[in-house]
Amino acid sequence: MSKSPTKAVVPWLGVIADDYTGASDVAGALVRAGMRVVQTFGIPEPSLHLHDVDCIVVSLKTRSVPAAEAVEQSLAAARALKSRGVQQLYFKYCSTFDSTPEGNIGPVADALRNEFVPDGHVTVVAPGNPALQRTVYNGVLFAGKDLLQESSMRNHPLTPMSDSNVPRLLQAQTRTLVGHIGYSAIEAGAAAVQAQFEALRASATGYAVVDTLDDRHLAVLGAALLGHPLVTGGSGLVVGLALARKSGVQAESERVIRPTGPAAIVAGSCSEMTRAQIETFRQSRPCFLVDPVAIAEGQDVVAEALDFARQNIVDGPVLIHSTASPEEVARAQRQLGRARAAEITEESLSTIAGGLIGLGCRQLIVAGGETSGAVVRRLGITTARVGREVAPGVPWLTTETGDEFAILLKSGNFGNPRLFLDAWDHDR
């Protein structure tokens, strides 16, 4: 990606994602569907030259900031994408509809509709993503076999989800009328879905939450919605859109060559899957624990972590983590306060990530959305080419700003327990 202006390219899809790991998730899904994808961190500068790109994914951190801020950043991202000629905007939020009752999904979607969607148009709301075991049945969202409100999301520290009914969740965040399209209409095909959109429009409804039980439903929805100015959802529906764009042919995706070399993992996620991944990794490779309380007491944990990495990285991947059990996290939060514990941890892990790159690390996995935000900012990454996924929602990215290295941003609950061991040799 040079900065020199050459032949103009027109990506067809512009995605605005409300967090960094969610952005990687949707970018990976598009690559899986045969698209060439660039992921930016923050809004791309007008001077950034993108070549041979079908889709641009803009990563924001707007999921839990004040709604007005989320709206402002999302509109700026949408305008930047439209100025590059994209035909369709996609607002990507979490497949578990992570949001507070005040937002931010409703306010951002309303603002995007207001500016980019003709009056009377109905906008789809599609959190379902069967590849991640997120399904929607009669408007009710399931995580695996659990109702959303009975899944681990009920305890999320920032956006606890205590209702599973998507129309009701969204209606609490918008004045626009929210309707629903059931799976039987979707099974009847794209024309039936379009008829349902017409019926909702006639009743002055602005949003349509769609059932999604399997990938076939996403393919039908993609065919019905290709060309809609704004689509909203998790990372499932982009695959339907991409297949419709390619007339149903699942194309071979571009092979992105990613750097090889010393490898490390930095984990700040305390989610169940990250904890299982660390336990599996620990059985054969060395790990270093970053304790925020020790840092607050003045211990130079960052220097110790980097010494540990220096000694071990020549033999294979090393893992540095603050990941701890809920009891240990609660202890740190009691002693330091919740915000301060997170701040110290993110600051230290991102400094360590910078140190690892300085030590020659060229393949870095970062676990956790907040942690990824801190690390990406610290490393100054603004743009990356998206490679294939090592598991649903977790693609390798190859940075295209500054030193070239590979980075994988893993959402807390994504991947299987062997991911930290198996991710390195994938797709060589």
Ligand SMILES: Nc1ncnc2c1ncn2[C@@H]1O[C@H](COP(=O)(O)OP(=O)(O)OP(=O)(O)O)[C@@H](O)[C@H]1O
């Ligand atoms: N030992 C610890 N004590 C207190 N806070 C911690 C500790 N380890 C990590 N944290 C904080 O917990 C938060 C974890 O959030 P993060 O978004 O990185 O992971 P996640 O919620 O598992 O990921 P995702 O959002 O992708 O599902 C971060 O703010 C991190 O700094």
Ligand SMILES: O=C(O)[C@@H](O)C(=O)CO
């Ligand atoms: O949609 C999802 O589940 C993920 O991309 C995500 O956003 C997790 O925070």
